[in-house]
Amino acid sequence: MNTPIEINTQGNRIVYVKTVEVSELPREVREQAGDLDQLYAVHDSDGQQLALVADRKLAFVLAREHDLSPVAVH
Structure with missing residues (x-):
């Protein structure tokens, strides 16, 4: 089943x-x-955790490296 x-x-x-x-x-x-x-x-749009990292900047870099568009959640 595709997410x-x-x-x-x-x-x-x-x-x-x-x-x-x-x-x-x-x-x-x-x-x-x-x-x-x-x-x-x-997290993806369904709330599934894709990664857990120590640095906010790294989270954004990793997402972009995988052709994803990161958005901050407050």
Whole structure:
């Protein structure tokens, strides 16, 4: 089953970047996060997490490298 991808007017797939508190993540992820308090998650339009990274800028760069259009979620 294919997951629908939201399309913007330029034909690019949109993904959403949001801040995630490390304290709210599973123990295994918290251990890997080291001394970070926040990570950045990249989600598709259905809310499925595609990536979890330490840096906001990196989240946007990774999305663009995969031909996705990142949008910040506040």
